[in-house]
Amino acid sequence: MPSTSQHGPGAELEIKLALPTADPASLARQLARLPALARRKPVRKQVDNIYFDTPAQALRAQRMALRLRRVGGDDAPQWLQTFKTSDGGDSALSLRGEWEVPVPGPALVQAALQAAPPWQRLDPEGAVFAALQPCFATAFERTAWTVRRRDGSVIEVALDLGQITSGQRSVPICELELELLAGAPTALFDLARHIALHIAVLPLAASKAQRGHALRDGTLDTPLRARPQRLGGDVAWHHMVQPVLGEMFAQFTANLNALRHCDDPELVxxxxxxxxxxxxxxxxxxxxxxxxxxxxxxxxxxxxxxxxxxxxxxxxxxxxxxxxxxxxxxxxxxxxxxxxxxxxxxxxxxxxxxxxxxxxxxxxxxxxxxxxxxxxxxxxxxxxxxxxxxxxxxxxxxxxxxxxxxxxxxxxxxxxxxxxxxxxxxxxxxxxxxxxxxxxxxxxxxxxxxxxxxxxxxxxxxxxxxxxxxxxxxxxxxxxxxxxxxxxxxxxxxxxxxxxxxxxxxxxxx
Missing domain, CATH: 1.40.20.10 (CHAD domain)
Incomplete structure (x- = not known):
């Protein structure tokens, strides 16, 4: 679980929420009626992503993700290259490193990765970049609201509806992302709580990239069993209690999320x-x-x-x-x-x-x-x-x-x-x-x-x-x-x- 006391350049603080609804098509209307979003005009766009990794999954092993994103219509498409690192936790609340830059077209640009210190440490000689290949894709419609609060905080609320695809396999995307663009984390928490009072949500720890890898491997709905933390003998209180409880809670919520569309009794x-x-x-x-x-x-x-x-x-x-x-x-x-x-x-x-x-x-x-x-x-x-x-x-x-x-x-x-x-x-x-x-x-x-x-x-x-x-x-x-x-x-x-x-x-x- 990340500490939210610091949120600076290259960092992305967000809360991911799965939406366990029987009627995904109505979600945009439901969200638009919420008091926090009612007077804000949403922006809709189609988003298509291609995720890359090496055959040995070097990025996945480091909890990193690299993608090319296409936004806009066929007449004037725009391409963004995004590199993300994980905070290492298993929580719907995440503080991740993010480096995103425009690129000319549907091809990775190695030079654009040099601004990210984690990439420099991972691939100083360029061998990892040379081995990258497409792994899976996501395609979804994003409906986004920008919420500007009186305290100066700015939060993007994004509803994503679509699919993750790997070969012949696919899985639906139906989730909400709340990203803090400016201000204190408390503003993000307050808005998330406000939404959760009115619309059914489930904390979602796994990113689209993590679910894409699992889909490709055929392990997406594998029941999550206990994974006790490795504790040192001189561990501090907050380094003992919070990780132990966080791992247990993650086991509960991960299996709940899989239960939404899988009948495996072991998930229960x-x-x-x-x-x-x-x-x-x-x-x-x-x-x-x-x-x-x-x-x-x-x-x-x-x-x-x-x-x-x-x-x-x-x-x-x-x-x-x-x-x-x-x-x-x-x-x-x-x-x-x-x-x-x-x-x-x-x-x-x-x-x-x-x-x-x-x-x-x-x-x-x-x-x-x-x-x-x-x-x-x-x-x-x-x-x-x-x-x-x-x-x-x-x-x-x-x-x-x-x-x-x-x-x-x-x-x-x-x-x-x-x-x-x-x-x-x-x-x-x-x-x-x-x-x-x-x-x-x-x-x-x-x-x-x-x-x-x-x-x-x-x-x-x-x-x-x-x-x-x-x-x-x-x-x-x-x-x-x-x-x-x-x-x-x-x-x-x-x-x-x-x-x-x-x-x-x-x-x-x-």
């Missing part, structure tokens, strides 16, 4: 994992974070509930029920027919619930809360935000983290001692997840013995989770009014599994 799972990791780490860090109030995520609750219900159906369809089919059918044709009818009912319910999730993503409250969290995380990236935090402990980060994990482990041990009924088992499982996720995220700061705790917590999570999945399959089967014999079978199987002493199977003493 990884989105929920990302959110639970984030929420658990916020709870762990809460005594030490700056005094500013945590942003509310009440507006996310309908989406989170819908995701949970979809995950239950996905697990039943892909894991629980396939594993039990032979035990129920037992080579009986009549039972096989009933089982197949039940599977069809579950798949239909999953399709309907996936639609419900996508509908929930279109609620402005979701984007508004996600944007508030994005800006809160950015604020925590600045050292000065921590200067007057009354909760900041007077001890090293490593020592404080170890004490917090030890405290969490003690809470988990206490919950395990009373895990004989469903409610207490659920609490033990929740604490196991929190312990596991936080140990994984903070591993470089923790002693070796916590790896044993991690293994044990993972075992408890899996054991209780498997029993819970069986029980939930029976509940869903009854709700979907499937064959009574199957409902009874699922209940009986779940009851038998509940008698298994899962806790005794853990390696060693907890």
């Amino acid at each position: 799972h990884q989105a929920r994992v990302g959110w639970r990791r984030f929420r658990g780490a916020v709870r762990l860090f809460k005594p030490a974070v700056p005094a500013q109030a945590l942003p509310s995520w009440q507006g996310l609750q309908p989406l989170l509930t819908a995701l949970g219900e979809l995950r239950d159906l996905d697990v039943a369809c892909t894991q629980t029920l396939p594993a039990l089919q032979n035990a129920f059918v037992a080579e009986c044709a009549e039972r096989m027919q009933a089982w197949q009818a039940m599977e069809l009912a579950f798949r239909h319910a999953a399709v309907q619930q996936r639609r419900a999730v996508r509908h929930a993503l279109q609620a402005p409250a979701v984007g508004s809360d996600l944007l508030a969290i994005t800006l809160w995380l950015d604020d925590m990236s600045r050292p000065q935000a921590w200067g007057d935090s009354p909760g900041l402990p007077g001890k090293t980060v490593r020592r404080w983290v170890r004490q917090r994990i030890q405290r969490l482990h003690a809470q988990w041990k206490k919950a395990l001692r009373d895990s004989t009924h469903a409610e207490s088992q659920h609490r033990a499982r929740i604490l196991a997840k929190r312990l596991r996720y936080n140990i994984e995220a903070l591993c470089p700061l923790l002693p070796a013995r916590t790896q044993r705790w991690l293994q044990q917590a993972s075992g408890v999570q899996a054991g209780i989770g498997a029993s819970r999945d069986l029980l939930q399959a029976g509940v869903l089967a009854q709700r979907l009014a499937v064959d009574r014999g199957i409902v009874a079978f699922l209940r009986g199987y779940a009851a038998g599994r509940a008698d298994v002493p899962w806790a005794s199977q853990l390696p060693g003493s907890v």
Whole structure:
């Protein structure tokens, strides 16, 4: 996540927002009605870009992008060559290096890159430039408003609708970019919040260039899994808390964005994992974070509930029920027919619930809360935000983290001692997840013995989770009014599994 305290020449501070709407054609009209944009005349233009990289993807490896942009009509086209560098973060809010110059025509100009210090460091001998070739293209209509505020700030609001294309593959572009042209970053944040109150948005970390590369590689909708940060032993508070939380939040939002148009059940799972990791780490860090109030995520609750219900159906369809089919059918044709009818009912319910999730993503409250969290995380990236935090402990980060994990482990041990009924088992499982996720995220700061705790917590999570999945399959089967014999079978199987002493199977003493 970038610090927004500096915004100078060669820098581009912007917020990117995906627009999860069922009616992209109406977006320009919706935006034009917003009070902040209503009295400003938009400028429309067709934008065509060609992105370049080497066969070994030298620019992509450095999180850089180089493009040729064509604007204007066929009678008087204009060409711009743009070189961009990334801030290295995974946030919708980005502070990037940008060097853009007019060029005579549809060909790269090497001399135009020499004004960019990062390019000079990357390619002092010109070998990279000589190896450049077209990779993918984007074509979109841009509708842009220039917002001049009384405080002197100037912001461009750009609606982009079109496509990214690589060979025979394509993916739609439907996004909003807010770029700060002049003034303080707070003006950018205020306008973004104003838009999010009225129009459904999702923070979008991946640039068009990043999505183009992923489209070309066939990895565009690959579920994003946890990628714990590499933390040094003498890390400062803002260099520990903000990157850890930012990575977790990025996992959540990246999978949400992919869920808009991909049916992979793993996206649902990884989105929920990302959110639970984030929420658990916020709870762990809460005594030490700056005094500013945590942003509310009440507006996310309908989406989170819908995701949970979809995950239950996905697990039943892909894991629980396939594993039990032979035990129920037992080579009986009549039972096989009933089982197949039940599977069809579950798949239909999953399709309907996936639609419900996508509908929930279109609620402005979701984007508004996600944007508030994005800006809160950015604020925590600045050292000065921590200067007057009354909760900041007077001890090293490593020592404080170890004490917090030890405290969490003690809470988990206490919950395990009373895990004989469903409610207490659920609490033990929740604490196991929190312990596991936080140990994984903070591993470089923790002693070796916590790896044993991690293994044990993972075992408890899996054991209780498997029993819970069986029980939930029976509940869903009854709700979907499937064959009574199957409902009874699922209940009986779940009851038998509940008698298994899962806790005794853990390696060693907890």
